[in-house]
Amino acid sequence: MRRLFVALSLTALSCLASGSIARAACAPGDFTKAQAAQGKILYDANCASCHMTNLSGGSGPALGGAKFKSYLDFTKITGAQLLSFITAQMPYQAPGSLKPAEYRSIFAYILQQNQYKAGNVPLTGQTAACIAMLPYPGKS
Numbered sequence: 001m002r003r004l005f006v007a008l009s010l011t012a013l014s015c016l017a018s019g020s021i022a023r024a025a026c027a028p029g030d031f032t033k034a035q036a037a038q039g040k041i042l043y044d045a046n047c048a049s050c051h052m053t054n055l056s057g058g059s060g061p062a063l064g065g066a067k068f069k070s071y072l073d074f075t076k077i078t079g080a081q082l083l084s085f086i087t088a089q090m091p092y093q094a095p096g097s098l099k100p101a102e103y104r105s106i107f108a109y110i111l112q113q114n115q116y117k118a119g120n121v122p123l124t125g126q127t128a129a130c131i132a133m134l135p136y137p138g139k140s
């Protein structure tokens, strides 16, 4: 009984730590296909020069496939953290130069390219907290 209590408290703590308090506001569907399509245009223009059109990585690390899976496995980064990293740090030579909605579209495109499922609800700051990066759904 006591062990169960400890396990539950730990789960609650790790939810708080990963910023998933917004989980209560989770909407089904993490991004839409339209958002990802918009994201592709923005990705090609702002990210592909370093991460490559097929996300395989170049002067920047891979954002798709086995290497991206290892990155997710190793860092245990959440969807919300990844979106804020991109928004704050990328493009590398001009961090924060795009609009928040543009970063969300680009993130939707990266998710789609890695076989995460699209839904009917667009990706927002809140639904980003609901995205389970692991298990990795793509080919690796």
Ligand code: HEC
Binding pocket: 043, 046, 047, 048, 049, 050, 051, 059, 060, 061, 062, 063, 071, 082, 086, 090, 091, 092, 093, 106
């Ligand atoms: C000028 C080259 C360049 C451009 C353009 C660029 N990046 Fe990066 N990106 C990098 C480099 C270099 C790193 C590694 C930085 C580090 O570890 O601090 C990186 C890291 C990342 C990471 C973390 C992945 C990992 O394995 O560490 C993500 C996600 C990412 N970039 C997304 C983007 C997105 C989205 C765009 C477009 C909005 C973009 N990048 C544009 C060079 C670039």
